[in-house]
Every structure is written in C-alpha cells, then in structure tokens.
Amino acid sequence: MAPDIDARPVRRGHTHALVGLGGILGSAVLLALYARGGHALVLGFIVLVPWLLALDATRSVGGTLLSAWLMSVAFAVAVFTWFGAAIGAYTGIGAPLATLALYLLAPLLQPQLLVFALVRHLVGRRHGALLRALAGASAWVACEALWPKLLGDTLGQGLAPSPVLRQFADLGGAAGITFVLILVAEAVATAIARRRRGLPALAQPVLLAAALVVGMAGYGWVRLSTLHAMPAPQAEPLRVAMVQASITDYEALREEIGAYGVVRHVLDTHYALSQSAIRDHGADVLLWSETVYPTTFGHPRSEAGAELDREILGFVEASGAALVFGTYDLDAAGEYNAAAFLEPGTGLVGTYRKTHPFPFTEHVPAWMDGPRLRRWLPWTGSWQPGDGARVMPLRTADGREVNVVPLICLDDVHPGLAIDGARLGAQAIIGLSNDSWFSGHPDGTRLHLQVAVFRSIETRLPQLRVTTNGLSAIIDDTGEVLAHTGIGDQAVLTGMIAAHDPPPTLMVAWGDWVGRAGALFLLGLAALAVVRALMGRAAPARRAADADGQPVAVVLLAPQWRAATAALRVIAGLGLLWLAVGMLRHGFHVHSLSQLWWFGGVVVVPAVAAWAIQWVGAAQARVENGKLVLDQRHQRIEVPVAGIRAVEPWRLPLPGPGLQLQLATGQRWRHGIALARPRALLNALSRAGTSFARGRTGAAATMALAELRAAEPKRWFDHAWLKFLVFPLPLALVAFRLHQYIAFGGPFGEYHTHGLQAYLTGLLIWWASWSLGMMLFAAALRVGIEALTLPMLPAPPAQAAAWRVALEWLGRLAYFIGVPAWLVLGILPG
Structure with a gap:
C-alpha cells in the first residue's frame, strides 16, 4: 500500500492549529484569574505569554489576524461576560442576546489585540525580538489611545491592588504600566522559546524581564516614601459627606408613584441622610450622586419643578452645608448631564456638564440620530457632551475652600479631564456616578472604581467618589482606597480634603503621552521601512550616463565668470541668513515692505544673476572620436583628448562641483567645467586615455559628495x-x-x-x-x-x-x- 504523502503536512497543520488554540485558551484562563484582582495581580506579567508563543508559531498575516480575532473573543468571554448581561438587563433584550452581540463585537471592543498582533508580525519579519516587542507594545498603547475603550480598561489597571507597582502610573498612566507588562511578557516568551539553547541565550530576556519589574517596583517604593514624607496640608480640611441612597429603579418607581412622587421620594431620602451626616459627622459639604435630581435644575419645566428648585436651595441655606449633586442642565444646544454646586448665602455657584456621555444610552452623534434609530433603540438618550474640565470651589460658611475638578461617571475613564483639572489648579477630584445598572454585576462596579483610582495616582489628587448604590469611596493621592461602601447599602461616607498643592507628576506635565509616543515610534519604524525600500530600489550611479557617447550636462565658466557666479551665490546665501536672523529675533513673518526690498535685492537678484550666467555657459559634453566635444547654444568646442594631460577637481566647489583641464602644454584650459555628475565625464575621458589628478586633500571626497547629490x-x-x-x-x-x-x-x-x-x-x-x-x-x-x-x-x-x-x-x-x-x-x- 502506497504511503500517504500528505499525512505529515496535515498533521503538522493540525499541530499548529492546536498550539494556536491552546495559547489563546491559556491566556484567556490567566486573564480571567487576573481580572479577579487580589494576589492574582502577579499574573499580569505573564497573561499574554501563552498567546505570544502561539503567535510566534504563526507564519502568515492571515493566520496572525485569525489568532488575534479569536483572542479578542476569548478576552471578552474571560473578562467581560458580565458586561453583556448588564447591557441585556439595561436594554431589555435579555442577557443571552446581548452577550452574543458582545462576543461578535469583540474585535471592535478590543481592537488593540488585532493591531498588536499584526504590527508584531510585520516587524518580526525584518527585525529581532527586542524591536518586535517594542513595536507590539507601542501598537497596543497607541491603539488604545486612538480608539478609546468604552470602559477605559487596559491591562495595566490590574496592578491597582499593589500599593508599590501602581505608583508607576504617575509617569505614564495605566497605559505606561500596560506597556511594561507587554515587554515583560515578551521577554518571558522569548526565554521559553530559547530554553533549549543554553543559559547564555536565556540570560538576556530573563534579565530584561527582571530589570523591568525591579525598576517599576523600585520607582514605586521611592515614590511612596517621598509622598509619605511630604508635610500635611496646613489648611483645615473640609468634611465631605457622600450620600449613597441606593434608590435605583426610577422607572419602576415612576409607574408606581408617578414622576413627582419619584422626585419627592429621592429628595426626602437624601435630605434625611444629609441631615444625619451634618448632625453625626459634622459635614461641611454634601455630595449626592449622578442624576439624583432627574430634571433640569435652574430651568424648571413646570411650577412644581420651580418649587423643588427653591426647596433644594432652601435646604442648603438652612443646613449651612454646601451641596454638589447630579442633575440636568439646559441651553439652546440641548440638555446635559450635569453637576450643580450650591452654597449657603450664594445659591448656585456654577454647573459642570458631563464631557463624556455614555454612547447610545446618553448620547448619539447627530449624523446617526433619527426617528428610525429611536424606534430600534427606544432607550437611547439625547444628552449633549459638555465642553471639558472645569475647576469649581467647595466653600464653607467660615471661608475654608478647596478647588475641585468634578468627574461624572464615564468622565473618570479618560485621563485627560483629571489632568486638565490638575493643570487648572484643582486640589482634589470629586466623582459622581450612577452605577445602578451594575447592581447585579459587581465586576462592573469594581472595574469602575479601579479605573477611577488611576486618576488620583496620575494627578496626585485625593478623590471622593459618590455613587447611587455603590461603590462610593475615599481615595488618597497614592491610589489607596481608604474606605468604601457596599453595593446596595444605604449609607453616608465622610472623607476629608484640604487645600494644598499636589506634587508634580509627569502625567500632568506631558498629558496622556504614552499612546502618542507609541504612535510616533511606529511612524518612525514606517519611515525606516520606506528608507530601506528606497535604498533597495535605488540603482547604482546611473550607468547610462557613463557609457560612451552619452552627453553630460555641464556649464563652461571662464575664471572671472566663475568668480562672479560664486560671489553672487554667497551674497544670496548671506542675505537669506541675515533675514533668517532677523526673523528669529522678531518673529517668523515679514514686518514691512523694506524687508521685501531687501529680500529682492540681496537674495533674489543675486540668485537670478548667478542662474543667468550659468544658463549662458550651459553645454552638453561628450567624448567622440578622440575629442572632448562641448555643444553650446551658440558654438561647438572641440578639445583633443590627446592634448589633455590630466583632469583636476576644483579646489573650492563654488558655485558647485567642477573640473579643470590641465593641457599637455602645462597650461590650464580657459574654461572651468561645472557639472553635477563629475564621474560620468571622468570615466569617458579616462577611457579615452586621460588621467585624473586628485588635487589637494578632500578633493576626492568633494567629488564623491557631488556624485551622491546627483x-x-x-x-x-x-x-x-x-x-x-x-x-x-x-x-x-x-x-x-x-x-x-x-x-x-x-x-x-x-x-x-x-x-x-x-x-x-x-x-x-x-x-x-x-x-x-x-x-x-x-x-x-x-x-x-x-x-x-x-x-x-x-x-x-x-x-x-x-x-x-x-x-x-x-x-x-x-x-x-x-x-x-x-x-x-x-x-x-x-
């Protein structure tokens, strides 16, 4: 029986497929454990290793993209299955259908996996493991910066439970930690791949991985020591009470007691909890959650709404405590999710409008909105995005004040708002969120809190964060959650903040820079690839011009005309330099017509005059029948090659590179020959029997440089x-x-x-x-x-x-x- 010659390739293909699937499954399991937090944070350094080994075994672009697509689905299954169930409950379509949609949309929700795999594969074809790792990590963070995640998630946030390691975020944010985690995983995968090549081959990746981890931990330890050694703020702190009323299902309540009854119930509950906070905790400021007042404060829609507005203002006046609460705002452009700041004796101090409304549930782009979309997605919101960070004062009756930057819900997943607030002088962050749609999915509330923690590390601003039904929290400037409420608790959590100047951080100075730096690095690699492609396509110096009989463009210049042309070019260059110096001093623009006259007289006129001289002297040179033939517009010059003893380059390449003919009589020929490609003419004369005199030191280099220019x-x-x-x-x-x-x-x-x-x-x-x-x-x-x-x-x-x-x-x-x-x-x- 003849052997099956295709059996071995088929088995090899099956083996590769199994290796690929095994790598994806291994990373998915590690990701599921890593997402649980706690001591599992150490897995963050190796979660990608199984998948990286699988990618290394993939040879084609198609196979790499297929692996990345499967990994994105596995990522969604391992880490975000709860999100599908939460969306299903919110929209009413049910958990199975919403979860299926989540898995189908996984490449759009986790696009960094596809970009990472593709870039890593392409760079790995031409470069070594180190550059491949740097390119892949850069692609990951660049994609997450250019295509922001819906929930702001990134690998680096998994290190939030580590007091030491998370401090690295004040240098590069959570994205900077992600970058390091990917490099460590790449080093570990490289070490595993080299395990059979001996200790020297293992040493480099192992030492690199160890250096990255030790470096991150060392920085965190030093940074923590510095922060702990800083003197406490001298100003007396403000006591801020966060009221978590745990009233969540407004729609069900509206059906039961009506719209006014809902507002009445919500306000009465918050009044009671707030009075308790003032009485029992000595609160100076009250903080209520997002959209706790579900109508437009200051823009009442009815007399009943106006009465409720006056009631809230009266409560603030009577209690003597400032109040920040979630509400809606209104202008000609539309309605906004907002936070209102009220003070005793002043009333409404100002309003912050949420900058990042949640897609579809709160905001739909105008180009996508319409009656059909509203019919398909009846729960779609119509709030408008606000116009960026705003720093607001929290003031007490006795004059104490702290400047804060408010962040509403999804605002805190974007580093830019907190950074802008720090730059504007904020001394603390206050967060207002309504995470009630995560009520049955604690993974969502924990993730949101974990993301918010990094805003305090990046800016070194303490943070007080109130939610509708948990997790409300007090976060210090190291990212430590000092206290938090439970999910579903009706509680008051009181924290203290004081006026102080936070320590500077690289994130505040440079902004969210890691993703942009990664994109620039990739652009540099792309430019390098273009350079290499052009270098590969460039032919050796033009052979056709070196062939016998091919004319060479030259300019014949008598000594006096050569000197005049050189002088004119020098004058034009010095005139341009003079203008440049003036523009450096007074700004990069022309201030008067005198500068134009100077430009025309000292730059343009000399340059045009030099060009005119060279135009008159232009000629075509070739060696023909033992003669150097020079054809000009008005004459033909022939110089016997036998009468040329040597050819010498110009000592000073002005007005450009050129040659001087040394005649057999011992004299120089009456014309100098300026030309862009000296080698072509030299080769032609050499084949005819003329030698080349190198002249003084540097002449050969001058000729070589001229050839490269051409x-x-x-x-x-x-x-x-x-x-x-x-x-x-x-x-x-x-x-x-x-x-x-x-x-x-x-x-x-x-x-x-x-x-x-x-x-x-x-x-x-x-x-x-x-x-x-x-x-x-x-x-x-x-x-x-x-x-x-x-x-x-x-x-x-x-x-x-x-x-x-x-x-x-x-x-x-x-x-x-x-x-x-x-x-x-x-x-x-x-």
Whole structure:
C-alpha cells in the first residue's frame, strides 16, 4: 500500500492549529484569574505569554489576524461576560442576546489585540525580538489611545491592588504600566522559546524581564516614601459627606408613584441622610450622586419643578452645608448631564456638564440620530457632551475652600479631564456616578472604581467618589482606597480634603503621552521601512550616463565668470541668513515692505544673476572620436583628448562641483567645467586615455559628495520657482484669510477698511513671509541631508547612493507634506 504523502503536512497543520488554540485558551484562563484582582495581580506579567508563543508559531498575516480575532473573543468571554448581561438587563433584550452581540463585537471592543498582533508580525519579519516587542507594545498603547475603550480598561489597571507597582502610573498612566507588562511578557516568551539553547541565550530576556519589574517596583517604593514624607496640608480640611441612597429603579418607581412622587421620594431620602451626616459627622459639604435630581435644575419645566428648585436651595441655606449633586442642565444646544454646586448665602455657584456621555444610552452623534434609530433603540438618550474640565470651589460658611475638578461617571475613564483639572489648579477630584445598572454585576462596579483610582495616582489628587448604590469611596493621592461602601447599602461616607498643592507628576506635565509616543515610534519604524525600500530600489550611479557617447550636462565658466557666479551665490546665501536672523529675533513673518526690498535685492537678484550666467555657459559634453566635444547654444568646442594631460577637481566647489583641464602644454584650459555628475565625464575621458589628478586633500571626497547629490535626479516639483514661489502661495492664502478674520472680522475686511492697495500689500507680505519661511526650511533640510550624507562617503557607491535617494525623498515628504500638515494642525485647535 502506497504511503500517504500528505499525512505529515496535515498533521503538522493540525499541530499548529492546536498550539494556536491552546495559547489563546491559556491566556484567556490567566486573564480571567487576573481580572479577579487580589494576589492574582502577579499574573499580569505573564497573561499574554501563552498567546505570544502561539503567535510566534504563526507564519502568515492571515493566520496572525485569525489568532488575534479569536483572542479578542476569548478576552471578552474571560473578562467581560458580565458586561453583556448588564447591557441585556439595561436594554431589555435579555442577557443571552446581548452577550452574543458582545462576543461578535469583540474585535471592535478590543481592537488593540488585532493591531498588536499584526504590527508584531510585520516587524518580526525584518527585525529581532527586542524591536518586535517594542513595536507590539507601542501598537497596543497607541491603539488604545486612538480608539478609546468604552470602559477605559487596559491591562495595566490590574496592578491597582499593589500599593508599590501602581505608583508607576504617575509617569505614564495605566497605559505606561500596560506597556511594561507587554515587554515583560515578551521577554518571558522569548526565554521559553530559547530554553533549549543554553543559559547564555536565556540570560538576556530573563534579565530584561527582571530589570523591568525591579525598576517599576523600585520607582514605586521611592515614590511612596517621598509622598509619605511630604508635610500635611496646613489648611483645615473640609468634611465631605457622600450620600449613597441606593434608590435605583426610577422607572419602576415612576409607574408606581408617578414622576413627582419619584422626585419627592429621592429628595426626602437624601435630605434625611444629609441631615444625619451634618448632625453625626459634622459635614461641611454634601455630595449626592449622578442624576439624583432627574430634571433640569435652574430651568424648571413646570411650577412644581420651580418649587423643588427653591426647596433644594432652601435646604442648603438652612443646613449651612454646601451641596454638589447630579442633575440636568439646559441651553439652546440641548440638555446635559450635569453637576450643580450650591452654597449657603450664594445659591448656585456654577454647573459642570458631563464631557463624556455614555454612547447610545446618553448620547448619539447627530449624523446617526433619527426617528428610525429611536424606534430600534427606544432607550437611547439625547444628552449633549459638555465642553471639558472645569475647576469649581467647595466653600464653607467660615471661608475654608478647596478647588475641585468634578468627574461624572464615564468622565473618570479618560485621563485627560483629571489632568486638565490638575493643570487648572484643582486640589482634589470629586466623582459622581450612577452605577445602578451594575447592581447585579459587581465586576462592573469594581472595574469602575479601579479605573477611577488611576486618576488620583496620575494627578496626585485625593478623590471622593459618590455613587447611587455603590461603590462610593475615599481615595488618597497614592491610589489607596481608604474606605468604601457596599453595593446596595444605604449609607453616608465622610472623607476629608484640604487645600494644598499636589506634587508634580509627569502625567500632568506631558498629558496622556504614552499612546502618542507609541504612535510616533511606529511612524518612525514606517519611515525606516520606506528608507530601506528606497535604498533597495535605488540603482547604482546611473550607468547610462557613463557609457560612451552619452552627453553630460555641464556649464563652461571662464575664471572671472566663475568668480562672479560664486560671489553672487554667497551674497544670496548671506542675505537669506541675515533675514533668517532677523526673523528669529522678531518673529517668523515679514514686518514691512523694506524687508521685501531687501529680500529682492540681496537674495533674489543675486540668485537670478548667478542662474543667468550659468544658463549662458550651459553645454552638453561628450567624448567622440578622440575629442572632448562641448555643444553650446551658440558654438561647438572641440578639445583633443590627446592634448589633455590630466583632469583636476576644483579646489573650492563654488558655485558647485567642477573640473579643470590641465593641457599637455602645462597650461590650464580657459574654461572651468561645472557639472553635477563629475564621474560620468571622468570615466569617458579616462577611457579615452586621460588621467585624473586628485588635487589637494578632500578633493576626492568633494567629488564623491557631488556624485551622491546627483544620485537622485531633480524632479519637476524640485525646481526653485515651484518650491519657493508657487507652493507657498496656497499656504499663504490660508494664513492670510485666517488673519483677515482675526484682525478685520471677515475675508475682505482689510479691503473694506483700508482699500485694495493695502489689501494686496498685505497679501504680498504674507506670500513673501511664507516664501522666506519655506526657503529657510528648505535650507535647514538641505543642511540635514548633507550632514547625514557625509558618514556614507566611505561606503560602497551603490549603498551610499541609495541612502542619498532615501534622504532626498524624506526631505520632500517633510517639505511638501509636513508643512501643510503642520499648518492644518495649527489651525484645527482654534
């Protein structure tokens, strides 16, 4: 019986599939344990290891993406099954259907897994394990920054139970911890893969993993010691009572006792608990949860609503305690989920509007909203997003005050709001949340609290967090949860905050920077890939130009004309440098017409004059029938090769690289020959029997540099008239139009105010400013390209030429793409 020749490949394929599925299952089990918290936090360093080993065994892009898709589903099953049940209960579609939808949408809810796997696979094809690990970790955190998670979850938040390790978050937030966890997992996976190669092969990844963990722990220990050693605030603290009334199902209550009855019941319960807090705990400030007052405070919809508003104000006045509570706000744009700040004797101090309403349940983008969506999703909300962080005062009757940044529910999963609040002078964070839809799913309430903890670590601001039915909590500046209520408890939790300046953190200074840094790192890798591709495609210095009979573009310059051309170019360069110095001193724009005249007279006129001289002397050179033939527009010059003793490069490459012919008579030929590609002409003369005299030291390097400059020929968009006259015009028009709006209130404001001449003069000045700026930028790019070319001179010609080609294209990208992108990014924030 003939053997089955396909059996072995089939078995191998089955083995790879089993390894892949086993790795996914292993990581899913570890993730489920890691998500439970407690001592399981140590698993955070290895949760990805089984999956990483499975990815290493996958050779194709398709297989890698399939593994990532399966891992995203396994992630959802292991960590977020409760979320599907919670959504099902909230929307009324039931837990099974909602959970199934959660699993189907897993790649959208955990997209970092697909991005991580793909980038890791592509980088691993060309680079080693270290760069692959850095690229994968960067892709993970960059994706989470650019595609924010619905619940703000990331791997690093699992280290919240560790007082030491979580302190690392004030450097890079939870994303920074995630980055380290991925690198440690990569190191462990590499060590496992090398286990049979001996101790030296294991040492590097093991030591790297140990160094990362020890470094994180060491920083945390030092940071904790520093924080504990800081002096206590001198100001007398405020006693803030968080009222957790545990009234959750407003809809059921509304059906039972009516809308007014619900509000009445909620307020009466909070009044009673608040009076207890003032009486028994000496509370100075009362904190009620999100949407506790389910109507628009200050904008009553009826006389009954106006009466309730007056009642709340009267309660604050009578109790003598400030009150912060969740309500709704209203303006012409719509309704907002908000927090109102009330003070005795003042009334309404201000309102903060929730910046990040929950998608669909609270807010739907205008482009998606409509009657059909409302019919399909009747529970969809219509609140508008607020306009960012706001710092509000908490003041007592005796004048004590603490500035706080309020965060409502989903606001605390975004680091930016707390960071902006710290920058605006906040001394504490107060959180208001309604986690009642997690009532039957404590994993959700624990996750939300865990995410909120990192806002205090990143900013070093203490935090008081009140929820409708748990978990209300007191969090200090190290992220320690000092006290919290239970889920479903009706309770009052009192914490103290005092006016003080928090210690500085890198997160407050740089913002949520880790994801952006990861994206920049990946862009750098992409640029490196482009450079390598261009280097690989670049051919050795153009063989066709070296062949016999092929003409070479040259410029014939008598000594006096060469000196004049060089002088004109130097004058133009010095004039441009002088203008650059002036613009550095007084701003990057033209201030007067005198600068334009200077630019025209000292830069443009000399440059044009130098170009005209070279245009007149332009010629085509070739070696033909034993003669050096030079064809100009008005004459043909022939120099017998036998009469040329040697060819010597110009000692000073001005106005550019060039050659000087040494005749057999001992004299120099009457013309110098300027040319961009000396080697082509030299090779032709050499084949005809002429020798090359190297001249003084450095001449050969000058010739080699000229060859590298010519490795990438000039394209149509490289010409000066287009780069410095045409291209700056649309940029100048955009900037000029913006200036007209700012300075004169409209696109033709200056024309209507001062007339056509002033308007056109202003436009000319803006155009000249951009032309000058682009010239300076091009000069800076040219200096950088030449500096990066010099180290390549000793390299083989083909490699050096390829490097030069890549540098030229990167310079073009920076000039033609980078500058408009910079302009757009500068305009968009405004």
